[in-house]
Amino acid sequence: MISTRVEKILKNPILTKEDIVYLLNTRDKERLALFGKAREMKKDYVGNKVYFRGLIEYANDCKKNCYYCGIRAGNNRYVRYRMTDSEVLEAVMFAQKNDYASIVIQSGEQTNQAFVSKVESLLKRIKKQTEGNIHVTLSLGEQSEETYLRWFEAGAHRYLLRIEVSNPELYKKLHPNNKTHNHSRRLESLNTLRKLHYQVGTGVMIGLPFQTISDLADDLIFFRDFDVDMVGMGPFIEHVDTPLYQYKNDLLPLTERFDLSLKMVAILRILMKNINIAATTAMQAIDPQGREKALMVGANVIMPNLTPVKYRQDYLLYENKPCVDEDAEECKSCLETRIHMAGDTIAYGEWGDSQHFQERIKKD
Ligand code: 5AD
Ligand code: SF4
Numbered sequence: 274m275i276s277t278r279v280e281k282i283l284k285n286p287i288l289t290k291e292d293i294v295y296l297l298n299t300r301d302k303e304r305l306a307l308f309g310k311a312r313e314m315k316k317d318y319v320g321n322k323v324y325f326r327g328l329i330e331y332a333n334d335c336k337k338n339c340y341y342c343g344i345r346a347g348n349n350r351y352v353r354y355r356m357t358d359s360e361v362l363e364a365v366m367f368a369q370k371n372d373y374a375s376i377v378i379q380s381g382e383q384t385n386q387a388f389v390s391k392v393e394s395l396l397k398r399i400k401k402q403t404e405g406n407i408h409v410t411l412s413l414g415e416q417s418e419e420t421y422l423r424w425f426e427a428g429a430h431r432y433l434l435r436i437e438v439s440n441p442e443l444y445k446k447l448h449p450n451n452k453t454h455n456h457s458r459r460l461e462s463l464n465t466l467r468k469l470h471y472q473v474g475t476g477v478m479i480g481l482p483f484q485t486i487s488d489l490a491d492d493l494i495f496f497r498d499f500d501v502d503m504v505g506m507g508p509f510i511e512h513v514d515t516p517l518y519q520y521k522n523d524l525l526p527l528t529e530r531f532d533l534s535l536k537m538v539a540i541l542r543i544l545m546k547n548i549n550i551a552a553t554t555a556m557q558a559i560d561p562q563g564r565e566k567a568l569m570v571g572a573n574v575i576m577p578n579l580t581p582v583k584y585r586q587d588y589l590l591y592e593n594k595p596c597v598d599e600d601a602e603e604c605k606s607c608l609e610t611r612i613h614m615a616g617d618t619i620a621y622g623e624w625g626d627s628q629h630f631q632e633r634i635k636k637d
C-alpha cells in the first residue's frame with residue numbers, strides 16, 4: 274500500500290505547523306483520511322456523546338464595534354434588549370426540565386456596575402432555583418479580574434471568550450484601533466480566567482478577509498499552546514450592516530469557508546484529543562447539515578437555543594442565522610433527530626466538563 278503524505282502526518286505524535294498547513298489544504302481522499310482519523314480520535318477519547326449547553330442570548334447591547342458583528346454598537350438596525358430575570362429563570366427551568374444540565378449565558382460586552390451586579394444576582398438565583406444542579410457558563414466578554422471573580426463566586430465556573438484571531442496584526446484589521454479593542458487585553462482576560470480556575474473556552478472565525486491558511490494553522494497552535502479546555506469556532510459570515518461587508522467579493526466562497534471550518538475542527542480533535550469542541554450554529558448557517566457534519570469530524574458539544582423567540586431576530590451576529598423562528602422545544606427535537614443521524618447520542622443529565630480540564634487541574 275502506498276503511504277500518502279497525509280497518512281504519514283497523521284501518524285506523527287506532534288504535528289508541526291507545516292503538517293497543519295498541509296492538512297488544511299487536503300482535498301479528496303486525503304481530506305477524507307483526515308476526517309476519518311478525527312472521527313476515530315473522537316470515539317476513542319471523548320466517545321460518541323454530545324453534550325447540550327442551553328444557550329441564553331441574554332442581551333444584545335454591546336459597547337464594542339467589531340467590524341464583523343451585526344450587533345456592534347454602531348449598528349442601529351436592531352432593538353436593544355435585555356431579558357428580564359423571570360425570562361432567564363424560565364429558560365433555565367426549560368433546561369432543567371429537559372435534562373440539559375448546563376447552560377450558557379451570552380451577551381454583547383457591557384462592563385458597567387449595574388450589569389455586573391445584575392449578572393451576579395442572576396447567577397445566585399439560578400443556583401438557588403436549580404439547587405446547584407445546572408452548570409453555568411458565561412460568555413460576556415472582557416471584564417476586570419474583580420468581576421470575573423465575583424461571577425465565579427456567584428456560581429459560574431466556565432467562561433467562553435473567543436480570541437477571534439490569534440494574529441495581533443490581523444486583529445487590528447478587524448477591529449477599531451483603540452483601548453476597547455486590544456488583542457493583548459483579550460489575551461490577558463483569558464489568562465485571568467485561567468488563573469481564577471475557570472474552565473476556559475476560546476475560538477476563532479474562519480474565512481475572514483485578510484486571513485491566510487498560515488493564520489489558521491497558528492490559531493490551532495494557539496489553542497494547543499494555551500492548553501485550552503473548550504473551543505467554539507465557525508465560519509465568518511458577512512453581515513450587510515458591518516464594515517467588513519465591503520470585502521464580500523474577496524472572500525472565499527461560503528462552501529469553502531465551511532469546508533475549512535470542518536478541517537479546523539478535525540485537526541483540532543487530533544491535536545487536542547480530550548477537549549470539548551462545539552459544533553457551532555454558524556456552521557449550520559451555511560450548510561443545513563452543518564452541525565451534524567461537525568459532529569462527524571470531532572465536535573462533541575451543541576448549544577440548543579433557549580432565547581425567547583421574540584428576541585431572536587435582534588441577536589443576528591451574522592446573516593442566515595438558523596433557528597430564528599423556532600422555540601426551545603422545536604430546536605430540541607430538531608437537534609435530537611440531527612444528532613442521531615450523525616451517529617451520536619445526547620448525554621442528557623451530564624454536566625460534560627471538559628476531560629482536559631479535569632486532567633489539567635490534577636496536574637496543577
Ligand atoms: N460571522 C461569524 N461569526 C461571528 N461572530 C461575530 N460576528 C460574526 C460573523 N459575522 C462570532 C464572534 C463572537 C461570537 C459570539 O460570534 O466570534 O465571539
Ligand atoms: Fe460585541 Fe461580541 Fe459583537 Fe464584538 S463580536 S460587537 S464584542 S457582541
Ligand code: FES
Nearest residue numbers: 596599604607608
Ligand atoms: Fe433550532 Fe433546528 S436546531 S430549528
